[in-house]
Amino acid sequence: MKSFLLDALLKGRATIKPPAAAPAALEELTKALGERARQRLGRSLAIREVDAGSCNGCELEVNALNNPVYDVERFGLKFVASPRHADVLLVTGPVTWNMREALLRTYNAAPEPKWVVALGDCAANCGVFAGSKAVAGAVADFVPVDLHIAGCPPEPLEIVKGLLALMEKAG
Numbered sequence: 001m002k003s004f005l006l007d008a009l010l011k012g013r014a015t016i017k018p019p020a021a022a023p024a025a026l027e028e029l030t031k032a033l034g035e036r037a038r039q040r041l042g043r044s045l046a047i048r049e050v051d052a053g054s055c056n057g058c059e060l061e062v063n064a065l066n067n068p069v070y071d072v073e074r075f076g077l078k079f080v081a082s083p084r085h086a087d088v089l090l091v092t093g094p095v096t097w098n099m100r101e102a103l104l105r106t107y108n109a110a111p112e113p114k115w116v117v118a119l120g121d122c123a124a125n126c127g128v129f130a131g132s133k134a135v136a137g138a139v140a141d142f143v144p145v146d147l148h149i150a151g152c153p154p155e156p157l158e159i160v161k162g163l164l165a166l167m168e169k170a171g
Contacts, residue, residue, distance in 0.1 A: 011034050023061040026070065029160045034076030035166040045163070046100060048086035052103050052139060054093025057153040058120040062090065072160070082091070083109040088163070092119045094126040094135045095142055107143045115146040115166055116127070119159065124148045146170075 013096065024162075037045035049062050065072045066079060080086050081108045095103055118139040121127040129135050139145055147169075149162035 017171045023157065026157045026160060027075075029157070029164055030070075030072050030075040030077065031162040033160055033167060036079075036164065037076060037087075040167055040170060044078050045088065045164075045167070046080045047090050048080055048083045048084050048106070048156045049090045049092070050083075050103060050106055052091050052093045052097030052099045052123070053135065054120065054122055056129075058092035058122075061156055061159060062092070062119070063155045065159065070156055072169060077163075083107075084111065085112050088166070089114065089116045089143075090119050091116060091123055091139045091145075094122045094132075095139055096131045096134050097138055098134075100136045100142060103139075103142055113170070114128065115170065116143050117162065117166060118145045118148045119162075121150060121152045124150070127152060156169050 001010065037043075038109060049059070062079075064070055083089065088171075089110055091103065093099075107114075114137070118124050123139045125138055126135050136142070146164055147166045149158055151158055152161070153164070154160055161163060
């Protein structure tokens with residue numbers, strides 16, 4: 001069974017609009033963040049995203065930073081697969097019992113200097129998951145947090161603003 005949209009696309013009756021270009025403010029802030037990271041670290045900023053038990057709303061916004069619309073890597077922000085290569089641990093969601101040990105191991109594996117950013121309301125205070133038996137607590141209950149970026153979920157512009165504030169504070 002084909003969907004109506006798929007059928008219309010195949011017959012040329014429907015079009016999909018491309019996403020809008022990234023706002024100029026986001027590009028300007030991302031460029032400033034990349035420059036500040038190079039001044040502070042002598043290289044690009046390496047970020048390791050850690051999902052400690054979120055609903056994936058924050059992950060969608062973080063992933064948007066790497067899509068062709070925002071493309072933050074061109075300004076010197078890299079998302080890395082290993083905490084051993086990371087400057088920043090970007091932690092989303094409340095810490096669940098299942099992820100508590102993984103978060104601690106990730107934190108301990110990251111080299112100094114390292115910064116922890118609690119991304120989203122759930123990372124700060126468990127958000128809508130507060131009181132759940134699956135939740136062990138907020139990120140700050142387990143690792144030291146250098147910055148909290150509020151929102152449910154925070155938009156890409158807010159994430160970049162927060163990371164820039166972190167680099168300014170750090171240096």
